[in-house]
Amino acid sequence: MTGSDKAGLAKRAAWRTSIAGALTNLTLTGVKGVGGWISGSQALIADAIHSLADLLTDLIAFVAIRLGRAEADESHPYGHGKFETFGTLLLSGFLLATALGLGWNLVSDLLAGKTARNLGTVALIAAGFSVVLNELLFRYALSQGRKADSSPIIANAWHHRADGLSSVAVLAGIVASLAGFAYGDQLAAAVVVLLLLRVTYRLGRDAFDELVEAAIDxxxxxxxxxxxxxxxxxxxxxxxxxxxxxxxxxxxxxxxxxxxxxxxxxxxxxxxxxxxxxxxxxxxxxxxxxxxxxxHAHDASRAAEAPTRDELEKFVESSVEAICPAAEIADIVLHFTGSEIEAELVLSDFPDDDAAKARLEEALTEDDAPFAAVRLLQKL
Ligand SMILES: [Zn+2]
Ligand SMILES: [Zn+2]
Ligand SMILES: [Zn+2]
CATH class of the missing domain: 3.30.70.1350 (Cation efflux protein, cytoplasmic domain)
Structure with a gap:
């Protein structure tokens, strides 16, 4: 299998599992939301909001990809990646507010001694449905991820497993409530709210790090x-x-x-x-x-102080002119390292005269000359 085949396989698997995940979370938001509303189960409501959060997170990523994540245009020359970051940050703000609201409801109900009154079959079915659906989604995503050898898909699969466990807590709370432990549902709701806060924290932290351009791992x-x-x-x-x-x-x-x-x-x-x-x-x-x-240590201000190529060329030309007027300068290669300048000087029609060569070299490298070293080369 070539690299692009593998990338294509991973892309298709990512697409299939994303669609399955979105449909699952959409269904679960509805089922648990309605179930929670009918039964008065706070745990179900909190879990429905978690499903909604997962759905919206995927939706933001999906919209970002559709908008052309890396495509730059005239008004956004670095692409549109930060739109996704901003959307995620907004979402985590919304989730934080929601989780705090749920927590507040929970505490005030507890203080008022209120418990869920209509818990029954509807709540049990909604929570059980969520456990089963999340587990199926987990298994499907895991097998797809392993087949495509894609760690993001596998990581997503484990998120679905965690979602399933959250619903197990909800189911246990409802069962406990029905069995006579009046605060079972609220205890489960507290667990779900804490899980939601954890998701919110991770989303928010990653988005914040991106926004302030924190260093990578x-x-x-x-x-x-x-x-x-x-x-x-x-x-x-x-x-x-x-x-x-x-x-x-x-x-x-x-x-x-x-x-x-x-x-x-x-x-x-x-x-x-x-x-x-x-x-x-x-x-x-x-x-x-x-x-x-x-x-050479990168130093922009030192570059401004160094003589320009024009100035150096003039200096070389006048030295050659003075010492061996018959020679022609074919090429000057300059090397700038630290504060030193070296040159390779390619001359044609250079007389076979070692004394003149030595004098030229000296003229170019003496104390107030700009060069630290010069190599004289004969053009063939
Ligand atoms: Zn280039
Ligand atoms: Zn989740
Ligand atoms: Zn540099």
């Missing part, structure tokens, strides 16, 4: 740095900045390369770094590579 960052450092031509990976965008990772990298290579070779290495990282780290969707010559 250290281990993952180290693994990416290692991939970069192992790329042919890279001597060292200096600065690696990573942030999340709609769950995916965006990178800024400073890679050190041999200081005397050409711009095009440096660019080729940058392309290779980009390719290696994108291939090896599926979460990463965008890599910006900055190339630094080895022995």
């Amino acid at each position: 250290r281990q993952q960052q180290r693994a990416i740095a290692e991939t970069i450092a192992r790329t042919e031509g890279v001597r060292d990976c200096q600065t690696l900045r990573a942030r999340r965008l709609a769950g995916e990772i965006v990178l800024d990298v400073h890679a050190k390369v041999d200081r005397l290579i050409s711009v095009s070779e440096g660019h080729r290495i940058a392309e290779l770094v980009e390719h290696r990282v994108l291939q090896k780290h599926a979460d990463v969707t965008d890599v910006t590579v900055h190339i630094d010559p080895a022995g």
